[in-house]
Each structure stands twice: as C-alpha cells, then as structure tokens.
Amino acid sequence: MAKATFEVPELSQYPEVPALVSETMAHSAPFVSRTEFQEPLGFPGELVEDWQAKALDKMGELLGKYRGLRVYLDSCVKCGSCTDKCHYYLGTKDPKNMPVGRQDLMRKVYRRYFTLAGRFFPKLVGAADFTKEVLDEWYSYYHQCSQCRRCSVFCPYGIDTAEISMAAREIMDSIGVGQKYCNEIISKVYKIGNNLGLPGPALMDTLEGLEEDVYDETGVRVRYPIDQVGAEILLVTPSADFFAEPHVDGLIGYGKVLHEAGVSWTLSSHASEAANFGMFIGSYENMRRVAQRIREAAIQLKVKRIVFGECGHAWRVAYSFLNTLAGPWDFLDPRYPVPQHICEFTYDLIQKGKLTFDKGENDDKVLTYHDSCNVARASRMGDTPGGQFEIPRAIIKAVCNHYYDMDEETIRDRTFCCGGGGGLLTDDLMELRVKGAKPRVEALNNVMQEKGVTHMAAICAICKSQFTKVLPYYGMEMDQIVSLHQLVSNAIVLTPGPEDEEADEEPDDKDDEAEGDED
Amino acid sequence: MSFLTGVFALLFYFATLVLVVGLTLKVVQYARTPAPLKIPTTPAPTTQSGVVFRMAREVVLFESLFRGNKWTWIFGWVFHFGLFLVTLRHLRYFLDPVPLPIQFIQPFGIYAGFAMVAGLAGLWARRFLVDRVRYISAPSDHLILALLILIGCSGLLTTFVVHTDVVAVKTFFLGLMTFNVQPLPADPLLLMHLLLVAGLMIIFPYSKLLHAPGLFFSPSRNQVDNPRERRHIAPWAKQLEQQ
Numbered sequence: 001m002a003k004a005t006f007e008v009p010e011l012s013q014y015p016e017v018p019a020l021v022s023e024t025m026a027h028s029a030p031f032v033s034r035t036e037f038q039e040p041l042g043f044p045g046e047l048v049e050d051w052q053a054k055a056l057d058k059m060g061e062l063l064g065k066y067r068g069l070r071v072y073l074d075s076c077v078k079c080g081s082c083t084d085k086c087h088y089y090l091g092t093k094d095p096k097n098m099p100v101g102r103q104d105l106m107r108k109v110y111r112r113y114f115t116l117a118g119r120f121f122p123k124l125v126g127a128a129d130f131t132k133e134v135l136d137e138w139y140s141y142y143h144q145c146s147q148c149r150r151c152s153v154f155c156p157y158g159i160d161t162a163e164i165s166m167a168a169r170e171i172m173d174s175i176g177v178g179q180k181y182c183n184e185i186i187s188k189v190y191k192i193g194n195n196l197g198l199p200g201p202a203l204m205d206t207l208e209g210l211e212e213d214v215y216d217e218t219g220v221r222v223r224y225p226i227d228q229v230g231a232e233i234l235l236v237t238p239s240a241d242f243f244a245e246p247h248v249d250g251l252i253g254y255g256k257v258l259h260e261a262g263v264s265w266t267l268s269s270h271a272s273e274a275a276n277f278g279m280f281i282g283s284y285e286n287m288r289r290v291a292q293r294i295r296e297a298a299i300q301l302k303v304k305r306i307v308f309g310e311c312g313h314a315w316r317v318a319y320s321f322l323n324t325l326a327g328p329w330d331f332l333d334p335r336y337p338v339p340q341h342i343c344e345f346t347y348d349l350i351q352k353g354k355l356t357f358d359k360g361e362n363d364d365k366v367l368t369y370h371d372s373c374n375v376a377r378a379s380r381m382g383d384t385p386g387g388q389f390e391i392p393r394a395i396i397k398a399v400c401n402h403y404y405d406m407d408e409e410t411i412r413d414r415t416f417c418c419g420g421g422g423g424l425l426t427d428d429l430m431e432l433r434v435k436g437a438k439p440r441v442e443a444l445n446n447v448m449q450e451k452g453v454t455h456m457a458a459i460c461a462i463c464k465s466q467f468t469k470v471l472p473y474y475g476m477e478m479d480q481i482v483s484l485h486q487l488v489s490n491a492i493v494l495t496p497g498p499e500d501e502e503a504d505e506e507p508d509d510k511d512d513e514a515e516g517d518e519d
Numbered sequence: 520m521s522f523l524t525g526v527f528a529l530l531f532y533f534a535t536l537v538l539v540v541g542l543t544l545k546v547v548q549y550a551r552t553p554a555p556l557k558i559p560t561t562p563a564p565t566t567q568s569g570v571v572f573r574m575a576r577e578v579v580l581f582e583s584l585f586r587g588n589k590w591t592w593i594f595g596w597v598f599h600f601g602l603f604l605v606t607l608r609h610l611r612y613f614l615d616p617v618p619l620p621i622q623f624i625q626p627f628g629i630y631a632g633f634a635m636v637a638g639l640a641g642l643w644a645r646r647f648l649v650d651r652v653r654y655i656s657a658p659s660d661h662l663i664l665a666l667l668i669l670i671g672c673s674g675l676l677t678t679f680v681v682h683t684d685v686v687a688v689k690t691f692f693l694g695l696m697t698f699n700v701q702p703l704p705a706d707p708l709l710l711m712h713l714l715l716v717a718g719l720m721i722i723f724p725y726s727k728l729l730h731a732p733g734l735f736f737s738p739s740r741n742q743v744d745n746p747r748e749r750r751h752i753a754p755w756a757k758q759l760e761q762q
Contacts, residue, residue: 017651019650020650020651020654063552064552065552065553065555065753065755066552066553066554066555067549067552067553067554067736067738068554068558068737068738068739070548070549070552071549071733071736071737071738072737074545074727074729074730074733075727075729075730075733075734075737076727076730077660077727077730078652078655078656078657078660078727079584079588079591079595079642079652080588080591080645080649080651080652080655081583081584081587081588081591082587083651083652083655084651085587095651095654095655098651098654098655100655101654101655104655115725116725117659117722117725117726121659123658124657124658124659124662125657125658125659125726126657126658126659149560149739152560152739153560153583153586153587154583154584154586154587154588155583155584155587156577156581156583156584156587156595156730156734157730157733157734157737157740158560158577158583158734158737158738158739158740159737159739160558160560160739163558284555284556284756284759285759288756288759319746319747320556320557320558320746321556321557321746322746323746323747323749323750323751324555324556324557324746324750324751324752324756327750328750337747337748338747339747376561377560377561378558378560378561379561380561380562380563380744383565384565385561385562385563385564385565385744386562388561388562389562413560413561413562
C-alpha cells in the first residue's frame with residue numbers, strides 16, 4: 001500500500017459535489033524545465049527579461065491563430081454548468097480547478113489587455129494585470145488540467161478548457177517557463193525516437209524477448225518485427241507498451257491479432273512512439289515535428305497502412321490531427337482510413353469471423369471498461385459517431401464472459417479522466433493525480449461492490465500507468481487495470497505457422513494477406 | 520423637438536451604431552481567425568447537415584446546458600425564450616403595418632415578459648445561493664442581470680401599471696428610422712426602460728453577451744468530424760510546410 005503525504009479522498013457511494021475550499025492546491029506545481037530540455041523545442045531556457053510584454057505578445061499571436069481561444073475567452077457567461085464537472089475540482093475542492101475558474105486565470109489577463117471593458121473597468125469585469133503572482137498561478141493551475149474535455153461537453157458554447165490550458169502552456173514556454181516532464185520527454189523523442197528514451201537495440205531486444213515468451217507459452221511463433229522495409233502495416237504504439245505492465249500485455253495482444261490477420265507488419269525505431277506530447281504543451285510546431293517522424297517512418301519502411309496502438313491522447317493526435325500535421329497520406333492504401341486504431345483493426349477481424357476466441361481464458365476476471373478521455377471526447381473509431389464507445393466494448397464482450405459498465409454518468413462522453421492525462425503523469429504531481437482519480441475510482445469501486453467487478457480495461461498508456469500507481473492509494477490492487485488487447489491476447493486461439501512443430505500448412509502468400517482484412 | 524427627445528434620439532442612433540459596428544467587427548474577427556485543428560467535442564456529426572442540426576439543438580434547446588445543469592437550464596431557457604418572444608412583440612414599434620404573425624404573438628409576448636423576469640431572477644438567485652457560481656461571478660455578471668431585470672420590470676410596469684402612450688412611442692421610433700425625429704413621451708418609466716435598453720445595446724459587443732455570436736463560431740460545436748477523410752489545414756500552418 002502506497003504511503004501518502006496528503007489526505008487520500010474517501011470514496012462515497014453516490015457522487016457528491018464538494019463545497020469549495022479555496023487554495024487547497026495552490027502549492028501544487030510540477031518541476032520547472034531546464035535549458036537542456038527547453039532549447040531543443042525552440043524555447044528560451046529560463047524566464048526571459050521583459051517576460052510580461054513577451055507573454056502578452058505571444059497571447060496576441062495565439063488569439064490571431066486560434067479562433068477557439070478567442071471565442072472561448074469572449075463567450076463565457078459564468079453560468080456554472082462546468083463548475084462541478086472537472087475531476088480535479090471534485091477531488092481537490094479548489095475553486096481554481098473548476099473549469100471556469102481555471103479559464104478565468106487567463107481570461108482576466110485577456111480582458112485586461114485585449115478588451116475595452118477590461119482596459120477601462122478592470123475591477124468591474126474581473127480583469128487583472130499580468131503580474132508574477134498571476135504567472136505563478138498559471139504555472140500551478142494550468143498544470144492541474146489533464147485536457148480531458150469533460151467540461152466542454154457540458155458548456156452551452158462548447159468552451160474547451162483544454163484549449164486554454166494548451167495556450168497558457170505555450171505562452172509560458174515562450175517566455176522560458178516550461179514544465180520539465182513534458183519538455184524533457186519531447187527532447188527525448190527528438191534525440192532517440194520515443195518518450196522513454198529506449199534506443200533501437202533495446203527495442204529489438206525486448207521484441208525478441210516477447211517472441212520467445214509467446215512461443216514458450218503458446219507454441220506458436222508470433223513475430224514482433226521492427227524496421228522491416230516493405231511490410232504492409234506500420235504499427236505505432238506508445239513506448240510504454242515495450243516494457244511497462246500492463247501495457248506490454250497489450251502489445252503482445254496486437255502481435256497475436258496481426259499474426260491471425262496474416263498480414264505483414266512492423267514497428268519503427270524512428271517512430272517508436274505514438275504519444276505526441278507536443279499537444280500537451282499546445283505547441284503546433286512541436287506537435288508537427290513529432291508527427292512528421294511517423295510520416296518519415298512510413299515512407300522509409302514503404303508501408304501501405306498505419307495502425308495505432310492503445311493510447312488516448314495519441315489517438316486524438318492520430319485521428320484528429322495526423323492528416324493535418326503530417327498528411328496528405330496519398331502514398332498509402334486508400335482502402336483504409338489513415339490512421340487506424342488497433343481496436344478498429346481487431347473489431348473488423350471479429351466482424352468477419354477471422355478470429356477465434358476461448359472466452360473462458362478470461363473467466364478469472366469480471367470486467368468493466370474505462371473510456372479514456374481523449375478517445376471518448378476528441379476522436380472516433382469506425383464509421384459512426386460513438387464508435388469509440390461501442391467498438392472497444394464489443395471487443396471485450398467478444399473475448400470475455402463477464403462484463404459490466406460503470407455508472408452511465410461516468411462513462412462514454414461523460415467519462416472521467418484517469419487523473420494523469422495531459423502531461424501530468426509525473427511523480428512531482430502525485431497528490432494531484434491521486435485526488436484527480438477520485439471520481440473514476442469511486443465509480444469503479446461502486447461497480448466492484450455491486451457487480452463483483454475485478455478488473456478495469458483501458459486503451460490508453462497514460463490511464464494504465466496512472467491507475468497502476470494510484471489504485472493502491474485507494475486500497476485496490478495495481479493489477480486491476482488491464483490492457484484491452486491483453487484480454488484479446490488471453491482469449492485468442494492462435495493458428496500455428498509453418499515453423500511451428502505441429503503445423504503442416506499455413507496460408508502465407510500475399511493474396512491471402514490482402515484478403516485477410518479487406519474492408 | 521424637445522431637449523429630451525433630442526437626447527434619446529441621439530442615444531439610440533449611437534447605441535445602434537455601436538451595436539451594429541461592434542458586433543460586425545467581432546463577427547468578422549471570429550470569421551477571419553482560423554481554427555487550425557479539428558477539435559469538435561465528440562461524438563460529433565460526420566456531415567455538414569449534421570452540424571447544422573447539432574447547432575440548432577444548442578441554439579433552440581440549449582442541449583449541452585441541459586446535460587450540465589437542470590436548474591440553470593430551466594432558468595436560462597425560460598429567460599432566453601421569453602426575451603425572444605418579447606423582442607418579437609416589440610417589432611410592432613418598428614413595423615407599419617404590423618405583420619400578422621407579430622400581431623398574433625402580442626398576448627404571448629406579455630406572458631413572456633413575466634417568464635423572462637422569472638428566469639432572470641432564478642439565474643440571479645443562483646449567483647448568491649450556489650457557492651461555486653458565487654465564486655465565479657464578477658460585479659459585471661450581477662450588473663448585467665440587474666440591467667436585464669430592470670428592463671423587464673420597467674417594461675412590464677409600462678404595460679400594467681403606468682400606461683404609456685404607445686402610439687407616440689411608435690411614432691418616435693418610426694421617425695428615427697426615417698431620420699425624421701418625432702416627440703417622445705416624457706414618462707419617467709418609459710425613459711428609464713429606453714435608457715437601459717440603449718445601455719444593453721452599447722455593452723453588447725464588449726461583454727460576455729458575445730456568447731450569442733460566439734456559439735456559432737465555437738470549433739468544438741461547429742466542426743464536422745471528418746479529419747481522416749479530409750485534410751484540414753489553416754493558412755498559417757500551410758506555411759510551415761513550405762519551409
């Protein structure tokens with residue numbers, strides 16, 4: 001059981017909206033970035049001289065570049081609809097963690113310098129000078145937003161606090177006040193190719209190990225190829241999938257599904273990271289630079305399709321932004337969407353009856369499913385709106401006998417963030433992460449009590465890491481969080497290949513591959 | 520022309536100018552600012568007509584607010600729908616002859632006046648009673664509610680308690696529209712009503728009342744969910760590609 005230096009919230013049976021308590025999280029702030037992590041991203045190494053003027057210039061620039069930011073800062077009427085929707089507010093009671101409270105930290109500066117009313121009557125409209133205190137407040141509270149978009153669902157104007165948090169972080173980066181966690185990670189992507197800084201040889205080692213493990217366990221040679229030129233599919237997956245638990249069990253699952261599909265595929269050491277932390281810091285340029293690596297890998301490996309592994313914010317960037325940032329994808333096979341989610345891929349095969357499952361293999365578990373925030377509210381799967389909710393559930397139900405949803409108020413587009421998204425998955429924000437997880441853990445706890453649920457599946461590397469770390473604070477087990485493709489992996493019945501002992505025939509020629517999962 | 524009539528005539532010309540020019544500038548600004556990324560809050564419609572339908576539900580029914588908070592929704596919707604009917608009813612001061620539909624809604628417009636004030640009262644009460652809403656309320660949030668309630672009450676009073684010469688009021692406004700200023704009745708209640716309305720028109724483009732045009736430009740609501748099918752790119756982002 002993890003030891004906490006702060007008070008872990010108590011779980012209740014019914015969702016409660018706490019009375020606000022000011023400044024409970026004013027002390028929370030992540031480590032500040034250093035020159036070595038700032039400069040590769042094109043940001044100054046430390047707080048610049050004349051920071052206020054430069055920050056305001058940047059803000060003006062962003063207001064001209066992002067219509068959303070301008071409209072969102074103008075439009076809020078303070079109706080209060082969002083005030084009880086943020087998991088960080090529900091877990092910390094700090095009013096600056098209410099979405100509108102967080103937005104107002106920027107809105108007061110916007111009004112002061114960019115609106116007539118704020119210039120002449122600052123007190124009247126709640127405008128304020130951009131002082132060092134305000135900057136510190138920004139640094140603290142704009143790093144208490146996981147950009148999960150739950151607030152935007154309930155706002156009558158769709159105001160998305162994520163957009164404002166991103167802009168705030170971009171402004172702070174531009175004056176040399178960056179967050180170490182995000183910026184160090186992006187530097188690693190530029191230097192090595194992935195968030196965790198795993199070099200190519202280490203990846204190859206790991207993948208070889210996986211092949212051996214799977215062979216030992218199943219007697220079937222499932223390949224986990226990397227940098228294979230000419231493969232049909234480029235699989236881009238969060239680097240946590242290469243070694244973290246339960247992520248790696250998901251990767252094993254993707255490999256098994258791809259094996260059964262009979263399609264050639266490869267990972268890439270150049271684009272060995274699905275996540276794109278450029279989004280977290282609101283930097284279009286950095287997001288684009290990270291995304292370009294995927295394009296480069298696709299060209300270099302001469303693949304026909306791109307499939308993404310389980311990762312929430314990554315899927316947002318992939319689904320919603322990749323075409324914008326790194327497209328057009330006219331050199332890929334036009335019969336498939338670019339990119340595809342591994343769940344879409346697996347679901348397709350299930351629909352076509354290409355996969356065989358022994359559901360009993362998962363009978364030791366009673367499952368529920370956590371809709372990852374950015375998959376739920378910032379992307380889609382399949383052809384119809386809401387496919388991002390139905391497809392993962394359909395897969396789980398195809399591979400497990402026991403499944404129950406959590407309370408309707410806490411799933412699908414009303415899902416709660418795990419508490420670690422948006423660049424907050426760092427140990428220096430542990431208190432925030434534990435408290436922010438409360439609404440989700442509460443719903444999980446209730447379905448555990450009422451339905452006997454034992455495990456929660458997720459399709460996001462951040463969710464998986466976050467729950468692994470945070471569940472013990474609430475007296476639960478870290479392995480109660482599982483990868484969705486881990487469940488697939490458990491249940492899938494593998495077809496032995498020609499190199500496997502008991503195998504004597506295996507359709508492995510090109511035609512069958514293409515037929516394997518045509519649309 | 521009396522001094523009073525002159526002052527109010529100038530006031531309304533000024534207020535109309537500020538409203539129209541201010542709002543136009545704002546709308547042009549919104550329309551010209553690119554939305555560089557696809558950020559509809561999903562699940563989102565995958566077609567343009569789907570987006571029109573989504574937007575219509577937001578504008579007419581306040582769908583998202585309904586999901587967010589039932590009390591705010593009921594008060595907010597009653598206020599806005601009341602205001603809508605009251606505004607339609609007031610068209611009779613600007614149109615001659617009065618079109619049939621406007622004649623028809625006259626009685627409803629009166630009830631709508633009460634509904635509007637009741638809705639506003641509910642919204643204002645929440646600013647005092649709900650701690651979270653109290654926390655986020657700036658003085659201007661209270662003042663705008665006060666302004667609207669005073670407009671509503673003074674209007675209702677001129678209808679039910681201290682009758683005003685509506686024919687003369689109509690002559691005044693029709694005169695303004697043809698730049699032929701006619702005398703305005705000097706009823707204090709009417710003058711207050713008109714003064715506050717002019718005030719509302721003037722603050723509109725410089726306050727949170729911008730939520731009205733804002734909604735239509737909100738990328739999280741007005742974008743089609745089709746990023747994989749169609750490449751979406753802003754002009755400034757396109758420039759990065761040419762570097």
